[in-house]
Amino acid sequence: xxxxxxxxxxxxxxxxxxxxxxxxxxxxxxxxxxxxxxxxxxxxxxxxxxxxxxxxxxxxxxxxxxxxxxxxxxxxxxxxxxxxxxxxxxxxxxxxxxxxxxxxxxxxxxxxxxxxxxxxxxxxxxxxxxxxxxxxxxxxxxxxxxxxxxxxxxxxxxxxxxxxxxxxxxxxxxxxxxxxxxxxxxxxxxxxxxxxxxxxxxxxxxxxxxxxxxxxxxxxxxxxxxxxxxxxxxxxxxxxxxxxxxxxxxxxxxxxxxxxxxxxxxxxxxxxxxxxxxxxxxxxxxxxxxxxxxxxxxxxxxxxxxxxxxxxxxxxxxxxxxxxxxxxxxxxxxxxxxxxxxxxxxxxxxxxxxxxxxxxxxxxxxxxxxxxxxxxxxxxxxxxxxxxxxxxxxxxxxxxxxxxxxxxxxxxxxxxxxxxxxxxxxxxxxxxxxxxxxxxxxxxxxxxxxxxxxxxxxxxxxxxxxxxxx
Amino acid sequence: xxxxxxxxxxxxxxxxxxxxxxxxxxxxxxxxxxxxxxxxxxxxxxxxxxxxxxxxxxxxxxxxxxxxxxxxxxxxxxxxxxxxxxxxxxxxxxxxxxxxxxxxxxxxxxxxxxxxxxxxxxxxxxxxxxxxxxxxxxxxxxxxxxxxxxxxxxxxxxxxxxxxxxxxxxxxxxxxxxxxxxxxxxxxxxxxxxxxxxxxxxxxxxxxxxxxxxxxxxxxxxxxxxxxxxxxxxxxxxxxxxxxxxxxxxxxxxxxxxxxxxxxxxxxxxxxxxxxxxxxxxxxxxxxxxxxxxxxxxxxxxxxxxxxxxxxxxxxxxxxxxxxxxxxxxxxxxxxxxxxxxxxxxxxxxxxxxxxxxxxxxxxxxxxxxxxxxxxxxxxxxxxxxxxxxxxxxxxxx
Numbered sequence: 001x002x003x004x005x006x007x008x009x010x011x012x013x014x015x016x017x018x019x020x021x022x023x024x025x026x027x028x029x030x031x032x033x034x035x036x037x038x039x040x041x042x043x044x045x046x047x048x049x050x051x052x053x054x055x056x057x058x059x060x061x062x063x064x065x066x067x068x069x070x071x072x073x074x075x076x077x078x079x080x081x082x083x084x085x086x087x088x089x090x091x092x093x094x095x096x097x098x099x100x101x102x103x104x105x106x107x108x109x110x111x112x113x114x115x116x117x118x119x120x121x122x123x124x125x126x127x128x129x130x131x132x133x134x135x136x137x138x139x140x141x142x143x144x145x146x147x148x149x150x151x152x153x154x155x156x157x158x159x160x161x162x163x164x165x166x167x168x169x170x171x172x173x174x175x176x177x178x179x180x181x182x183x184x185x186x187x188x189x190x191x192x193x194x195x196x197x198x199x200x201x202x203x204x205x206x207x208x209x210x211x212x213x214x215x216x217x218x219x220x221x222x223x224x225x226x227x228x229x230x231x232x233x234x235x236x237x238x239x240x241x242x243x244x245x246x247x248x249x250x251x252x253x254x255x256x257x258x259x260x261x262x263x264x265x266x267x268x269x270x271x272x273x274x275x276x277x278x279x280x281x282x283x284x285x286x287x288x289x290x291x292x293x294x295x296x297x298x299x300x301x302x303x304x305x306x307x308x309x310x311x312x313x314x315x316x317x318x319x320x321x322x323x324x325x326x327x328x329x330x331x332x333x334x335x336x337x338x339x340x341x342x343x344x345x346x347x348x349x350x351x352x353x354x355x356x357x358x359x360x361x362x363x364x365x366x367x368x369x370x371x372x373x374x375x376x377x378x379x380x381x382x383x384x385x386x387x388x389x390x391x392x393x394x395x396x397x398x399x400x401x402x403x404x405x406x407x408x409x410x411x412x413x414x415x416x417x418x419x420x421x422x423x424x425x426x427x428x429x430x431x432x433x434x435x436x437x438x439x440x441x442x443x444x445x446x447x448x449x450x451x452x453x454x455x456x457x458x459x460x461x462x463x464x465x466x467x468x469x470x
Numbered sequence: 471x472x473x474x475x476x477x478x479x480x481x482x483x484x485x486x487x488x489x490x491x492x493x494x495x496x497x498x499x500x501x502x503x504x505x506x507x508x509x510x511x512x513x514x515x516x517x518x519x520x521x522x523x524x525x526x527x528x529x530x531x532x533x534x535x536x537x538x539x540x541x542x543x544x545x546x547x548x549x550x551x552x553x554x555x556x557x558x559x560x561x562x563x564x565x566x567x568x569x570x571x572x573x574x575x576x577x578x579x580x581x582x583x584x585x586x587x588x589x590x591x592x593x594x595x596x597x598x599x600x601x602x603x604x605x606x607x608x609x610x611x612x613x614x615x616x617x618x619x620x621x622x623x624x625x626x627x628x629x630x631x632x633x634x635x636x637x638x639x640x641x642x643x644x645x646x647x648x649x650x651x652x653x654x655x656x657x658x659x660x661x662x663x664x665x666x667x668x669x670x671x672x673x674x675x676x677x678x679x680x681x682x683x684x685x686x687x688x689x690x691x692x693x694x695x696x697x698x699x700x701x702x703x704x705x706x707x708x709x710x711x712x713x714x715x716x717x718x719x720x721x722x723x724x725x726x727x728x729x730x731x732x733x734x735x736x737x738x739x740x741x742x743x744x745x746x747x748x749x750x751x752x753x754x755x756x757x758x759x760x761x762x763x764x765x766x767x768x769x770x771x772x773x774x775x776x777x778x779x780x781x782x783x784x785x786x787x788x789x790x791x792x793x794x795x796x797x798x799x800x801x802x803x804x805x806x807x808x809x810x811x812x813x814x815x816x817x818x819x820x821x822x823x824x825x826x827x828x829x830x831x832x833x834x835x836x837x838x839x840x841x842x843x844x845x846x847x848x849x850x851x852x853x854x855x856x857x858x859x860x861x862x863x864x865x866x867x868x
Binding site for chain 2: 075118173298301302303304333334336341343344345346349351352353355356357358359360361364365368378379380381382383384385386388389431432433434436437440443444459460463464465466468469
């Protein structure tokens, strides 16, 4: 494997969910071609997730009836919402595994962790996710404004309760602490004054933003040293005018796409051009993926895959078809990341926190379970919330998949055993294999046929600690 | 921070250790608990247990007024004192109370309570303020703070298949196991055994070292716990519930002298919005019967002075019932502590004041972190300030 090939794979791991057999075959094309294609593939009109149709006013009716309806109706409606939430989760996982617009999808996942939000109404959740996707590579200011006027977020952060005579600071605080400036870059006074500016920001039953003029405090506010009759929009613009916001977002993008160990000088430089570009996210990413330092060995193969990235990567790299999708919910739960159910508004902490004794056992055994009909008796914890207990039901016994072994044979077969193993390791891992591991991978391999050999080698490699990294 | 080199050294040592079980066990034996080392068992009731129908203020008319379809009539309440008593399903717990083994804390909570399950549970598990997000748990940070030498995951054990945030520290994370045999079988499956022999390259990144270290420690802790647990598996009779089964596992590990001072068990189903009584009474019976069997087992082994059992839920429920004969999410709640040598068996503080509510919810009288701080200092001999991030007044019950 050439150094160039590893860089190409690095690009697919970070800008997407890992390379596929097809990318492997394309390795002779220069890196720049792959990069151009990644961006081009994400330029198309974003694919929207839809489990509740736009015209379906059921969601509105659901809310109305939940307020008025009788017990049985209410129960049925909650069930329906939960069912749709579950469908939405699986739909998104399928889209990650199948879409050509991988960069857009990866960025949507990034923003889902950044603007972490958790509400029951599947219609609101769906709308928010589609908003994140459509603006994922655009201007951060547009994204911030859209999320700030999004029903799911306003609901989650209690802005419905934020009224002129009884301000609720939750939204105002999180916007600054987690979405833009970061802790330590605003004062308690700023929170109070910003909360006043956001009074009256509300939404209707169809999830449309509504500005309730009579609940809005139009009085004078002093925010970040300036005084005026600021609106919510003014406050967001003032936050964007602060270079610290560019720094905060750039740093987070760097940690997510490049390395958790931050090169502060580099981030400072990137954040300057991000700010000058009026927060052009796509341009920032293009700069990162074109930079030589992005392909520095210290930035490759060093990140622990998030559970959803891990699961999606398995599906893409192996060309896997799942016989039943439901176990994916259970797998997300066991591994510690269920999309649409972030732990809190700060999102998933990531990095080493993904790995503990339980998750490493699950990850080590999962490829065998998936592709070799092995058994893994594991139970997920029921967190006691009647609306999420479905995640704990099911088990790995149902988790079966077929992989594109024919494609693997074409790409890796017809060589001496050790070379096949090495080629597979290059495709599946971003780290070098020690001599011990190269030997272990071949130990007790299934040599009954060429395909059996390739399958057992691939499973052995995907079970290694190195497979948890990209 | 531990350097990559020492990570690697530790992981290769641990791998070697797991291949030579007897010598390895011997080396871990040096870390065994002293006979009087204290042990903390946490029982988490997930879903928000309705505290007012668990420890019932039967002398308060306001309780009956607020819950016309749900209040337990005074004659059925298992009285603990003149004001409060237990739900009728908890006879076994009443007997522990009568034996002076239990302290009830009323109105435990925290400022600006959050009514969402996951957020409030997060707050209890990380011991954070309501407006702060911590990524480590309080017992994990206890491990971080107390491990001057290399700490092993089995020094905090959760009886489950997945590990709760409460037991995850920055440097050390506890270990989760449904039962010692099952974890042992998993780490001795052919693929895991193969992976446990793997080695990183010399130039491997720090995260690679972390993964190898976690695998090695999981293997060695699984072996250690399994071998150790056979020494004195509990022979006592327990009910058939999942909680009882898990507590029996805890008893076996304690009695066998496993070097863990922290155990964590949870039980779910307390989110009783609809037709609460049938569901809650079944759960409370399961809880009371399971805990009583556990306590009697430990008493047999003369361990009850050494073991402290704390039971909590992420929040209590609203004082008034809802229209479905259930209750919705509330705030402050009671918390139970069980041990053989409590300084204040009985009620620690007065019953909740139902005449002084915060928009239909109980006001908290005691921050749960005061209790955590006390347990850390007096029971686990750790510095509460280091673990909790700031100082909380200690409470006089240990």
